Structures are given as structure tokens and as C-alpha cells.
Amino acid sequence: MEMEKAPRGRPRRLDKDKILEIASVLFWQQGYEATSINELVTAMGIAPPSLYAAFSSKEELYLAAIDRYSASYGRQMLSGLALHSCVYEAIRTVLYECVEVFVGGDHPSGCMIATGLVESSNAQGALARKLADLRQQTIKIIADKFKACETQFVEGTDLPALASFFGATIQGMAVQARDVNCPTELHKIAEHSLSVLQASRRF
């Protein structure tokens, strides 16, 4: 039987996940540059050294917050891809889950990834590239689903291009979620976007 040996000194009491949740919400609402460490630690109810004991820099905290967001909300938004074998149902579910997240009530509107660090200085170049990568990854995941459902499309359909069209739809919805924060409007955008998929399907 494996015994969990506690380490020598005082055990850690900091709830890393709670901290990340608070960080996520603030970064989600205000972006990276506009969110200060002071604001973060105040919202967390801790002092700066406690935060830096868990995350070595603001950058690392942001990356961890993005990871958390990706694992929770990001996963939720893409869950439809594995759920439905029908590619139309799959994408429809994805778009509607996006609306669910983007206009949610108990957290900021919009999307941390879709509109995160689109503008940035060289100083945040690494973070900006990471965010751009995540956006491209999302499109790639959609393209892979399309590829797996190849038989459902009319022959010669440019599947990667179609995927990046839906990526653009999601990113556009993320912007408009910020500006109007209305699920009905976003659903209409989603439906118009879905009609493109409908048109290239084989029946």
C-alpha cells in the first residue's frame, strides 16, 4: 500500500484552482495588459508573494488561466464534435454551445481565446503567438472532424477552408457577444453560418 508522505514543513493552503478561476474571469473581462497584479491579488484575497509562490510571473499565470479556460469552457464549446456523427448536428451544437458560453450570465461575455491578445506589443509577442496558435488549433480540430465525416460532403469540398470559415464565425460571434451580449442575435449568426454547411452537404 502506497502511503502519501506529507512533506516536512507547513503544508500548502493556497487553492490554486480557485486562484485560477478568479484570474480567468479578470483576464477574460479585461484582457492581459489591462489586468494588474494588484487587481488580481485583491480579488483573490491574498498578497502578491502568495501569488508569486504559485505562479512565477504574470505571463505564467495568464497561460495557466488560459489552460483552465480551455479545459472547461473550451472543451464545452467543442463537445458537440465528439457527440454527433452527423457533421451538421456536430457543428450546430458547437455554435450553440459557443453562444451559451459567450453570453453566459455568471462570467464575462465573449471568448478568452477568440479575441484574446489579438493586438499586442512585442513584449507580449510570445503570449500573442500562443493565443493565435490556440485559435488555429480550434480550426484544425473542426477541420479534422470534417475530414472524418468526408463522405457527408459533396465531392471536392475544401474542408480546411470550410473549417476556417466556421472559425471566423466563432470569432465574429465572440466580438459581437461583447458588443451586444444577446443570445438571439448570435443564434441568427450561427444559423446563417450553418446554412453554408447545409449547402455543401450530400444527402
Next chain:
Amino acid sequence: MEMEKAPRGRPRRLDKDKILEIASVLFWQQGYEATSINELVTAMGIAPPSLYAAFSSKEELYLAAIDRYSASYGRQMLSGLALHSCVYEAIRTVLYECVEVFVGGDHPSGCMIATGLVESSNAQGALARKLADLRQQTIKIIADKFKACETQFVEGTDLPALASFFGATIQGMAVQARDVNCPTELHKIAEHSLSVLQASRRF
């Protein structure tokens, strides 16, 4: 005959438009928060007091830069609406002009308005609202064109919803222009988007 009387003292030498052009490019590339006054005046080749003699604050400079962008690139992007009476040709021109601007060579990629200040703190709330307004205005202008071309649509088409779909397309293209900066990819997104318009047209 009117004589242009020169004022008493040393005449102004500051080229306001040149300054705004430089400011536009920097804000376009890096966003509002990530661009410092130091960076701006260095790029302009002037000292901070000279800048503040022309613009009373960073906020005002940003607003003026947005105005300049709107009057030049913004006008260019929407020029198709007045140029074509055929709504399909009009929107197609708009989307292609957007690509032209978003992937331009001698300036930053993406769009200053479409992705500007989407994330922001309360401190920049006024600017963020202004940017959101400009995005909504753009959609309204497209909606008005649709309304004017009402007869070209099948009956019962939700024109404002269609306009905000194209708004989302433009905003999505602006994000992807940042991430991949490739006109071919953006043109494919534009074409997919246009197929939605094609579907709701009456022939």
C-alpha cells in the same frame, strides 16, 4: 480679397496628419494599452510636450487616430456599398476590400476597429464603448444598404440579422488576418459568407 494674416509669433510646424498616421499604425499594431506615449513620440520624432500641444491626452489621440483610420481605410472598405446597386456585388466588393486592407503590406494586418479594445478595463470603458459603437454602426450601414435593396431579397428575409452575420464575418476575418495574414484564406472565408447572401436573393 481676403488676406491670410499670419499670427504674431512663430508659426506652427507640427504636421498633425503625419502624427496621426504614425499613431494609427502603432495603435493598429499593438492596441491602446500596449502602446506607450514614449513609443509614440519616439516614432514621431518629437518630444512629449509637442504631442500634448496637439492632443490633450492619450485617449484623445487614440480617438483621432480611429477617426483617421475610419475616414481612410474604413471608407475604402465600405466603398462598395455605394458603388454597386446589385447587393451581391456590393457586399462582395466590401468583403474583398476588407481583405485588401486586413492583409495590406505597408501597414499592420487586421482591423483597428473590428478587433480594437474588445477586452478592456473600466478605465478604458469610454473608449471601448466608442469602438463597440463603431462596429455596430458598420453593421447598421450594411443593414441600411440591404433595406435599400429590399426587392433583391426573397420575402421575409431578416435583413438586420443578415447584416450582423456579415459583420461577424468581417470581424472573424480581422482576427484571422492577424493569425495567418494570408489573402487566399480570407478570400475563401469571404466566398463562403457570400454564399449565404446568394441563398437569400431573389432572381
Next chain:
DNA sequence: CAATATATATAGTGACCACTATGGAAATGG
């Protein structure tokens, strides 16, 4: 208990932020 290791708060670090007071240089009018 003593020893150890980690938690935390206080109180700062230098650097940079937007912004400006001051004063001399420069270009005009009289």
C-alpha cells in the same frame, strides 16, 4: 519538545506610466 520547511504580511524595489513645469530657441510683427 526542537528542528524544519513553508505560509503569509509588510513594505518596499527600480522601472515605467501618462503627463507637465520651465526655459530657451525660433520665427514673426512693428
Next chain:
DNA sequence: CCATTTCCATAGTGGTCACTATATATATTG
């Protein structure tokens, strides 16, 4: 010429930035 008016560079202002040195409190092991 002188007086006037404005431009502009130097050199800062206080404030906030991300981040940390120090000291002490607290919880563990042996």
C-alpha cells in the same frame, strides 16, 4: 532693432507597474 508669440527639448512630476527581500507566524516531522 525689439517685442511678442509659439515651438520644443530638458528634465522632471506623482503614480502605478510587475515583482521581491525580509521577517514572522504556522504547521509539520522526528
